[in-house]
Amino acid sequence: MTARVLITDPIAADGVQVLEQHLQVDTRIGLKGQELLDALPDYDALIVRSETRVTADVIRAGTKLQIIGRAGVGVDNIDVNAATERGIVVVNAPTGNTISAAELAFGLMLSMARNIPQAHGSLKQGQWRRNEFVGVELRGKTLGVVGLGRVGSELARRAATFEMKILAYDPFISEAHAHNLGAEIGTLEEVLRRSDFISVHTPLTDATKSLLGPAELALCKPGVRFINAARGGIIDEQALLDAVESGHVGGAAVDVFTKEPIDPANPLLKSDKIIVTPHLGASTEEAQTNVAVDVAEEVVAVLQGRAARYAVNLPRVTAETMKATGPYMPVSDICGNVVTQL
Numbered sequence: 001m002t003a004r005v006l007i008t009d010p011i012a013a014d015g016v017q018v019l020e021q022h023l024q025v026d027t028r029i030g031l032k033g034q035e036l037l038d039a040l041p042d043y044d045a046l047i048v049r050s051e052t053r054v055t056a057d058v059i060r061a062g063t064k065l066q067i068i069g070r071a072g073v074g075v076d077n078i079d080v081n082a083a084t085e086r087g088i089v090v091v092n093a094p095t096g097n098t099i100s101a102a103e104l105a106f107g108l109m110l111s112m113a114r115n116i117p118q119a120h121g122s123l124k125q126g127q128w129r130r131n132e133f134v135g136v137e138l139r140g141k142t143l144g145v146v147g148l149g150r151v152g153s154e155l156a157r158r159a160a161t162f163e164m165k166i167l168a169y170d171p172f173i174s175e176a177h178a179h180n181l182g183a184e185i186g187t188l189e190e191v192l193r194r195s196d197f198i199s200v201h202t203p204l205t206d207a208t209k210s211l212l213g214p215a216e217l218a219l220c221k222p223g224v225r226f227i228n229a230a231r232g233g234i235i236d237e238q239a240l241l242d243a244v245e246s247g248h249v250g251g252a253a254v255d256v257f258t259k260e261p262i263d264p265a266n267p268l269l270k271s272d273k274i275i276v277t278p279h280l281g282a283s284t285e286e287a288q289t290n291v292a293v294d295v296a297e298e299v300v301a302v303l304q305g306r307a308a309r310y311a312v313n314l315p316r317v318t319a320e321t322m323k324a325t326g327p328y329m330p331v332s333d334i335c336g337n338v339v340t341q342l
C-alpha cells in the first residue's frame with residue numbers, strides 16, 4: 001500500500017511533486033488543534049515549515065508516523081524529544097537555504113556600510129541629505145566570521161571577492177578549510193579585536209547564546225559593525241544597543257531576534273544605526289524550492305527504508321533502526337557531550 005504524507009504548511013510545488021511520485025499526498029494548510037489530532041492516525045509522514053506546532057500531543061496522535069519533515073532549518077516548532085521517544089525520525093533541510101542566507105548577510109553588510117536603508121527612508125520622505133549618509137568601503141576591511149560553517153563559508157567567499165580580509169573563529173573547523181576559503185583562523189578575542197565587520201553564523205546553543213555580550217563588545221575596534229542573520233540572541237540585544245548608543249559600535253544589521261515576531265519594544269528597533277529585516281534569510285524563491293525538494297526526498301527515502309541525510313534526532317539510520325535505538329538517545333547524547341568535553 002502506498003504510504004501517506006500530510007502537509008500542513010505551504011511548501012514549494014517542486015517538493016510536492018517529488019512526494020507525489022512516490023506517496024499519497026494530502027495538503028491541508030493550517031490544520032491544527034483537534035482536527036490535526038484527528039487526521040494524524042492515517043499518516044506515515046508529516047511535513048511542516050515553521051507554522052504548524054508539532055507538540056507531544058500531536059506526535060502521540062500520529063500512531064503510524066515514521067517521520068516528521070521540516071522544510072527549512074530550525075525545528076523550534078517540533079517537540080524533537082517527544083518524536084525521539086516514539087522512534088520517529090525528524091529531518092530538516094539545512095543546506096537549501098545556505099546561499100540565500102549568505103547573500104542576505106552580504107546584502108546587509110553592504111547596506112549598512114553605505115547607509116542604504118536610512119538614505120532610502122530619508123529620500124522617500126522628500127529629503128535630499130547627502131552629507132548624512134557618508135559610508136565606508138568594504139575593500140581592505142577585515143570581516144570577522146564567527147562560525148565558518150556552510151553559511152559563514154559562503155559569506156567569506158563572497159567577501160573575499162570584494163577584497164576584504166577574512167578572519168574566522170570556529171572551534172569546529174579545520175585550518176585547511178579556512179585556508180581554502182582564503183580565511184585566516186583566529187581566537188574569538190582576535191576576531192573581536194581586529195575586525196571592522198563581524199558576522200555571526202553559529203547555531204543557537206547554550207554555548208552561543210549571548211556569545212557576544214557586553215564584555216566581548218568592549219574588546220572590539222571602535223566603529224565595528226555587526227551582522228546577525230543567523231539566530232536571535234547570539235549577539236546580546238541589549239548589549240548591542242548599549243554599545244551602538246555609546247558610539248563604540250558603529251552600526252548593526254539584524255535579521256533575527258530573540259522573540260519572533262519581534263516585540264515592538266525590542267531595543268534594537270530604537271536606533272537609526274541598527275538596520276533590521278524580519279527574518280528574511282531563507283525568503284527567496286530558490287531557497288524555498290530547495291528546502292521543499294530536500295525534505296521531500298528525505299521523507300521518500302525514509303519511508304522506503306533508506307537513511308535520511310539530515311536527521312535532527314539521529315543521523316543516518318533507517319526508521320526501523322530508529323524504532324529500536326530511539327529510546328537510548330538521551331544516554332548517548334550525554335556520553336557524546338562527555339567525550340567532547342574530554
Ligand code: 9EZ
Pocket residue numbers: 146147148149169170171172201202203205207208211
Ligand atoms: C560556536 C560555533 C562556532 C559552533 C559551530 C557549531 C555547534 N556549533 N557551534 C561558537 N556547529 C563558532 C563559535
